[in-house]
Amino acid sequence: MSETTKTRWSVNPAGEKFALPEERDYIIEMQRLTELTKQARARGLEIVVVMGAGFVGAVMAAVVASTKDKNGKCSKFVIVCQRPSTRSYWKIPMISRGESPIKAEDPEVEELIARCVNEDKTLVASFNSDCLTLADCVVVDVQCDFAKNDLGKMRTGEADMAALEATIRTIGEKVEPQCLTLIETTVAPGTTEFVAWPIMKKAFVARGITTEPLLAHSFERVMPGKDYVASIRDFWRVCSGCNLEARTRVEKFLREVLNTEKFPLTVMDRPIESETTKIIENSYRATILAFLNEWSLFSERNGVDLIKVVNAIKMRPTHNNMIFPGPGVGGYCLPKDGGLGYWAYRHILGFEDGDQLFKITPTAIDINDTRALHVAELVRDALRNMGRYIAGADVVICGASYRQDVGDTRYSGSEMVIRKLTEMGAEVRVHDPYVDHWYEFESQDSYPSPGQSWARFFRNQEGLKDLRVEKDLTLTLKGAEALVLAVPHKDYMNLKPSDIVKWAGKPLAIIDCFGILTDDIIREYFELGCEVKALGRGHVQRLKKEVQNNKTN
Numbered sequence: 001m002s003e004t005t006k007t008r009w010s011v012n013p014a015g016e017k018f019a020l021p022e023e024r025d026y027i028i029e030m031q032r033l034t035e036l037t038k039q040a041r042a043r044g045l046e047i048v049v050v051m052g053a054g055f056v057g058a059v060m061a062a063v064v065a066s067t068k069d070k071n072g073k074c075s076k077f078v079i080v081c082q083r084p085s086t087r088s089y090w091k092i093p094m095i096s097r098g099e100s101p102i103k104a105e106d107p108e109v110e111e112l113i114a115r116c117v118n119e120d121k122t123l124v125a126s127f128n129s130d131c132l133t134l135a136d137c138v139v140v141d142v143q144c145d146f147a148k149n150d151l152g153k154m155r156t157g158e159a160d161m162a163a164l165e166a167t168i169r170t171i172g173e174k175v176e177p178q179c180l181t182l183i184e185t186t187v188a189p190g191t192t193e194f195v196a197w198p199i200m201k202k203a204f205v206a207r208g209i210t211t212e213p214l215l216a217h218s219f220e221r222v223m224p225g226k227d228y229v230a231s232i233r234d235f236w237r238v239c240s241g242c243n244l245e246a247r248t249r250v251e252k253f254l255r256e257v258l259n260t261e262k263f264p265l266t267v268m269d270r271p272i273e274s275e276t277t278k279i280i281e282n283s284y285r286a287t288i289l290a291f292l293n294e295w296s297l298f299s300e301r302n303g304v305d306l307i308k309v310v311n312a313i314k315m316r317p318t319h320n321n322m323i324f325p326g327p328g329v330g331g332y333c334l335p336k337d338g339g340l341g342y343w344a345y346r347h348i349l350g351f352e353d354g355d356q357l358f359k360i361t362p363t364a365i366d367i368n369d370t371r372a373l374h375v376a377e378l379v380r381d382a383l384r385n386m387g388r389y390i391a392g393a394d395v396v397i398c399g400a401s402y403r404q405d406v407g408d409t410r411y412s413g414s415e416m417v418i419r420k421l422t423e424m425g426a427e428v429r430v431h432d433p434y435v436d437h438w439y440e441f442e443s444q445d446s447y448p449s450p451g452q453s454w455a456r457f458f459r460n461q462e463g464l465k466d467l468r469v470e471k472d473l474t475l476t477l478k479g480a481e482a483l484v485l486a487v488p489h490k491d492y493m494n495l496k497p498s499d500i501v502k503w504a505g506k507p508l509a510i511i512d513c514f515g516i517l518t519d520d521i522i523r524e525y526f527e528l529g530c531e532v533k534a535l536g537r538g539h540v541q542r543l544k545k546e547v548q549n550n551k552t553n
């Protein structure tokens with residue numbers, strides 16, 4: 001076989017190809033890293049390896065690499081280690097050039113990575129996990145997923161800890177006995193002490209090491225968006241260690257790398273407590289969002305505008321964190337974290353009565369996972385009121401990401417809306433100013449992992465591989481029969497009804513999923529001959545009658 005036919009490639013979102021490393025590259029790479037860490041130690045820097053260059057790891061690595069001591073001098077040298085898979089290897093050469101592998105709305109992400117790589121020389125990226133042998137501290141930012149086997153039945157799902165367990169095994173086989181390992185991955189409660197620590201202990205015993213591995217846990221609260229970096233560095237953290245030394249070490253490390261003076265650190269006795277903090281925090285959020293679903297349907301059926309109700313309630317300071325749920329709850333964390341807790345109760349902690357104990361968290365996640373299906377019903381009903389059918393209708397979805405003004409599409413409600421509409425025969429187009437590639441569709445055979453696409457819960461999904469995210473709303477709307485305002489991106493907040501109808505070429509159905517439309521705008525759409533439906537907004541019917549009455553008088 002020739003060299004070129006043997007080469008495997010990894011392609012970045014911009015289409016640039018990078019050859020995957022071959023066996024001989026590992027030796028050369030380790031020589032490079034050994035030399036770099038030698039130089040870094042000579043500069044008095046501590047060596048930190050960050051495992052996983054994903055949404056969290058890539059930015060956390062840069063935050064650690066930008067750490068300064070009391071005299072304003074850099075104090076950490078970071079190797080961010082990413083496995084060289086065809087899907088993710090491209091992140092390594094990008095970071096090595098000082099470029100962010102993540103498209104972020106926060107300009108500080110690019111700036112920080114560029115500065116640490118090119119100016120401070122405190123950040124490098126590598127595919128060779130032998131770099132773990134050089135570390136004083138390892139930060140674990142690989143994924144730990146919760147795979148759902150049925151739509152709207154969280155209880156049948158299971159934690160997928162393969163990547164995390166493999167990473168912990170490798171760490172146990174390679175690190176020096178005094179190296180601190182910090183798990184930042186959101187894990188099922190009990191994982192650090194009852195899964196990861198035993199794996200590391202076993203590996204230490206096999207290597208003849210007599211001391212206990214130093215293992216700690218401190219979860220991330222990172223928030224994609226315009227404050228991405230600050231959500232890691234300038235934010236309250238919780239930590240704990242498997243033993244006293246690990247706890248003391250992790251506390252010291254976090255106080256050095258994060259802004260703990262302004263954002264105090266909470267130190268817990270045991271990792272299961274910090275793990276449970278994260279799981280409850282996100283289950284609570286998922287629950288308060290799910291809670292409004294029944295009131296949203298109540299409002300639609302009884303002439304109530306839930307948006308105004310929520311705003312009125314939020315005037316009370318004790319209730320001011322109430323949030324309108326939109327078309328479900330996406331993002332990487334809220335749809336899965338409660339599932340990790342439910343699963344751990346049985347499979348790590350050994351209790352059989354999980355179904356008696358856990359009533360609210362599973363129900364909340366199930367409600368959130370299926371709320372978007374109702375949007376497809378609203379599209380169907382709006383078209384029907386205009387004498388049209390959903391089958392064959394041209395529908396434009398505005399917004400692909402899971403929340404406003406970010407480009408993160410993971411588990412977004414819009415995906416569910418599109419899959420359901422497609423199942424019902426609609427022809428769907430999508431527009432989003434922040435998203436270039438919607439991998440959940442483009443790569444639905446392998447993303448988020450083989451066999452795990454939501455496509456499996458619907459019929460008629462094959463063609464969605466060709467769905468591309470449009471950037472020109474004027475062109476996207478041409479000929480549209482329905483427009484779904486799925487995400488309140490700022491670009492969608494002030495659209496003029498007359499423009500929308502002009503671009504579409506005729507009156508169309510408008511479906512508001514997020515309280516985007518004001519009452520005056522809704523009236524204007526009706527005046528132009530459009531039909532309007534909205535999640536949780538029963539007063540729309542009243543506005544429609546008002547416009548009709550004004551026309552006849």
Ligand SMILES: NC(=O)c1ccc[n+]([C@@H]2O[C@H](COP(=O)([O-])OP(=O)(O)OC[C@H]3O[C@@H](n4cnc5c(N)ncnc54)[C@H](O)[C@@H]3O)[C@@H](O)[C@H]2O)c1
Binds near residue numbers: 052053223
């Ligand atoms: N993204 C968020 O908004 C967010 C917020 C808070 C917490 N978290 C948690 O942080 C963790 C990481 O999330 P993420 O969004 O960064 O995930 P991600 O999928 O973007 O990144 C994980 C990375 O780890 C790499 N990886 C897997 N196994 C590896 C190995 N053995 N060696 C080296 N690299 C390996 C993967 O290839 C991938 O690049 C998760 O537990 C998540 O729940 C994420």
